[in-house]
Amino acid sequence: MSAPIIKVDAISKSFGAFKVLDGLSMQVMPREKLALIGPSGSGKTTILRILMTLERIDGGYIQIDGEQLYHMERNGQLVPADERHLARMRQKIGMVFQLFNLFPHKSVIDNVTLAPMLTKGMPRPAAEKRAMELLDMVGMADKAKAMPAQLSGGQKQRVAIARALALQPKIMLFDEVTSALDPELVEEVLNVLWRLCAETDMTMLLVTHEMGFAHDFADRVLFFDRGKIVEEGKPDEIFRHPKQERTQGFLKKIIAAGHRV
Amino acid sequence: MTQWSGYLGLILQGALVTIELTLMGSVLALIMAFLAGMGRLSRFFVLRALATAYIEFFRGTSIFVQLFFAYFVLPLIGLELTPLQAGVLALGLNVGAYAAEVVRGAVQSIGREQHEACIALNLGRWQGLRHVILPQAFLVMLPTFGNNAIELLKATSVVSLISLADLTFQAQVVRAQTGNTMVPFATILVIYFVLALLISWGVRSLERRMARGLDGVRV
Numbered sequence: 026m027s028a029p030i031i032k033v034d035a036i037s038k039s040f041g042a043f044k045v046l047d048g049l050s051m052q053v054m055p056r057e058k059l060a061l062i063g064p065s066g067s068g069k070t071t072i073l074r075i076l077m078t079l080e081r082i083d084g085g086y087i088q089i090d091g092e093q094l095y096h097m098e099r100n101g102q103l104v105p106a107d108e109r110h111l112a113r114m115r116q117k118i119g120m121v122f123q124l125f126n127l128f129p130h131k132s133v134i135d136n137v138t139l140a141p142m143l144t145k146g147m148p149r150p151a152a153e154k155r156a157m158e159l160l161d162m163v164g165m166a167d168k169a170k171a172m173p174a175q176l177s178g179g180q181k182q183r184v185a186i187a188r189a190l191a192l193q194p195k196i197m198l199f200d201e202v203t204s205a206l207d208p209e210l211v212e213e214v215l216n217v218l219w220r221l222c223a224e225t226d227m228t229m230l231l232v233t234h235e236m237g238f239a240h241d242f243a244d245r246v247l248f249f250d251r252g253k254i255v256e257e258g259k260p261d262e263i264f265r266h267p268k269q270e271r272t273q274g275f276l277k278k279i280i281a282a283g284h285r286v
Numbered sequence: 287m288t289q290w291s292g293y294l295g296l297i298l299q300g301a302l303v304t305i306e307l308t309l310m311g312s313v314l315a316l317i318m319a320f321l322a323g324m325g326r327l328s329r330f331f332v333l334r335a336l337a338t339a340y341i342e343f344f345r346g347t348s349i350f351v352q353l354f355f356a357y358f359v360l361p362l363i364g365l366e367l368t369p370l371q372a373g374v375l376a377l378g379l380n381v382g383a384y385a386a387e388v389v390r391g392a393v394q395s396i397g398r399e400q401h402e403a404c405i406a407l408n409l410g411r412w413q414g415l416r417h418v419i420l421p422q423a424f425l426v427m428l429p430t431f432g433n434n435a436i437e438l439l440k441a442t443s444v445v446s447l448i449s450l451a452d453l454t455f456q457a458q459v460v461r462a463q464t465g466n467t468m469v470p471f472a473t474i475l476v477i478y479f480v481l482a483l484l485i486s487w488g489v490r491s492l493e494r495r496m497a498r499g500l501d502g503v504r505v
């Protein structure tokens with residue numbers, strides 16, 4: 026048995042008086058594909074944002090790949106991590122956002138090459154060669170010179186995925202990556218995720234409302250509610266035979282809303 | 287007729303001084319704007335306080351007094367400035383204070399999602415600012431910078447009061463020598479206006495060039 030690549034230990038997080046995460050613990054194994062589902066405000070997006078260091082935790086510990094994320098050792102004691110430690114840890118993690126967050130003033134290929142050139146000192150020709158391979162993988166090679174504003178939502182999201190991949194993270198976080206897309210564009214993004222699954226050995230965490238996709242794609246599903254994991258298990262267990270009342274209630278609402286499970 | 291062409295030469299010399307002042311003052315203003323504007327956004331209290339003090343002071347006192355201070359008071363503490371240096375200093379610092387707020391506002395107008403993309407791509411603070419935030423913010427700043435530059439151009443006329451031979455100064459010379467008030471002042475009115483038009487036009491074409499592709503239409 027290998028060690029978990031992500032180990033979340035009793036973390037809590039509040040926004041003002043609102044407790045988003047309340048003593049949450051979870052583990053993710055290398056190469057595992059995890060779907061995080063649950064009603065909005067349940068904390069599933071917050072956990073991704075915390076793993077990407079976009080939000081800080083109020084308490085608890087997180088280990089990534091055997092190292093503390095928000096703490097570092099000094100004189101045998103754990104102290105809060107400094108910016109350098111965080112930057113080193115971020116190399117292991119990539120994130121794709123619901124609203125793509127592409128850089129609008131840069132062409133598609135420049136969006137993909139920027140970070141490798143700046144953070145890894147990669148020379149432009151090498152960065153561009155790698156970027157073209159990634160754009161090819163997401164089916165966007167022919168748009169390399171285009172500006173983000175010329176692309177459809179699905180195309181933007183595929184570029185955003187290529188951009189995150191360019192840093193070769195071990196863990197990829199997908200935060201509702203199809204939620205902002207027109208229905209007919211969802212498929213092209215999900216196909217890219219399937220391809221990543223087949224061609225890479227990244228660990229993938231995805232927050233999604235696409236229950237059908239979560240069922241087919243994930244090795245394990247976590248159902249979040251009110252800052253806690255209420256139920257977790259294989260997709261079939263969660264979607265076909267949920268044990269907890271709250272999980273059943275949530276899935277019923279989702280099905281009523283017309284989502285396929 | 288020959289007489290007027292000589293006076294026109296005088297006024298054109300004045301125009302050169304005005305242009306020189308505007309250009310040098312704008313460069314200083316731009317530098318101050320970025321220093322103070324970024325200072326206002328700094329994590330460090332001392333930098334924020336310094337930037338705020340500078341901005342409030344130079345916005346809160348008259349350019350006229352600032353110029354006199356630079357030219358007449360600084361020599362008393364051993365800092366002798368030529369009229370041109372005093373003019374550039376006062377104009378640059380004054381307009382820079384206004385433009386600093388433009389820089390701050392523009393940087394803050396760039397959405398949180400851009401900052402978050404920078405973090406997710408592991409860019410350092412400075413890298414994100416330099417390659418992602420500032421290039422987008424600069425486009426937001428440009429139109430107001432154009433206004434600031436025109437304000438600076440018009441404010442240059444105060445240097446005539448410290449005997450710098452700019453447009454306004456030369457118009458007064460011509461008026462004194464010819465006794466004609468209408469012709470010299472009408473002439474410099476037109477010249478100021480044309481210079482301001484040139485600035486507007488320059489800033490607009492720069493804006494168009496930089497915005498290319500951002501809206502997905504012009505490439």
